[in-house]
Amino acid sequence: MANKNRQEFNEQDFEKAYDQETSRINAQLDEEILFAMIGDVNTGKSSTINKLIGDEVAMVGAKPGETTGIDRYIYRDKIIFADTPGLDDINNRNSQETMKFYKNADVILFFLNAAGTVFSEGEKKSFEIISKENKNILFVLNKIDAADDIQSLVNYVKQNTENKYNVIPISSRTGENIDKLRNEILDILKKRIRKSNLPGS
Numbered sequence: 001m002a003n004k005n006r007q008e009f010n011e012q013d014f015e016k017a018y019d020q021e022t023s024r025i026n027a028q029l030d031e032e033i034l035f036a037m038i039g040d041v042n043t044g045k046s047s048t049i050n051k052l053i054g055d056e057v058a059m060v061g062a063k064p065g066e067t068t069g070i071d072r073y074i075y076r077d078k079i080i081f082a083d084t085p086g087l088d089d090i091n092n093r094n095s096q097e098t099m100k101f102y103k104n105a106d107v108i109l110f111f112l113n114a115a116g117t118v119f120s121e122g123e124k125k126s127f128e129i130i131s132k133e134n135k136n137i138l139f140v141l142n143k144i145d146a147a148d149d150i151q152s153l154v155n156y157v158k159q160n161t162e163n164k165y166n167v168i169p170i171s172s173r174t175g176e177n178i179d180k181l182r183n184e185i186l187d188i189l190k191k192r193i194r195k196s197n198l199p200g201s
């Protein structure tokens with residue numbers, strides 16, 4: 001019990017530090033940065049938005065195809081998370097909307113379900129198309145609470161993408177590694193600030 005309390009305390013502390021850091025970064029950003037949650041249905045895109053924002057803003061459902069349109073969530077006025085319909089939504093029109101939308105994203109969080117077929121043939125095809133247009137991709141391997149041997153799943157994704165992209169294993173259910181995902185997002189944002197401060201930019 002004492003341990004649990006301590007962990008909760010640390011999480012709250014971390015949350016506060018993260019809030020302050022993102023506010024500071026937000027003030028230094030010249031333009032809006034859009035993070036798009038992209039991936040097959042049911043991979044936990046909406047659940048992860050809720051964890052990142054710290055509130056139940058996005059609808060989550062066990063039934064695939066819960067998110068039916070592009071939903072923008074403003075985390076800070078220049079830091080935006082966009083939720084999207086799954087790439088393999090049986091309602092093809094919803095998936096098509098995502099395949100149009102990802103081009104507007106500055107950063108793509110490409111979601112995979114650790115408890116399903118990780119980086120399936122369908123996902124590989126979507127990834128090929130998307131990565132041709134936009135290489136700012138971060139893989140999010142969600143549902144690690146419901147899977148075994150996470151490291152080999154991470155390795156599998158890396159091997160199939162020439163080791164070019166980071167893969168963050170998380171659970172948006174238990175909150176495991178959400179801090180890692182947040183840190184990765186902070187790093188991406190900090191690089192943006194540095195870029196815009198370069199002479200001539």
Ligand SMILES: Nc1nc2c(ncn2[C@@H]2O[C@H](COP(=O)(O)OP(=O)(O)OP(=O)(O)O)[C@@H](O)[C@H]2O)c(=O)[nH]1
Nearest residue numbers: 041042043044045046047061062065066067172173
């Ligand atoms: N075990 C487990 N279940 C999860 C996790 N994240 C989400 N889920 C469950 O997976 C289901 C789908 O979650 P959503 O967040 O709605 O997934 P989505 O990718 O937004 O799905 P669509 O909107 O249908 O494309 C829900 O039943 C969630 O409770 C996780 O980390 N672990």
Ligand SMILES: [Mg+2]
Nearest residue numbers: 045046066067
């Ligand atoms: Mg959704």
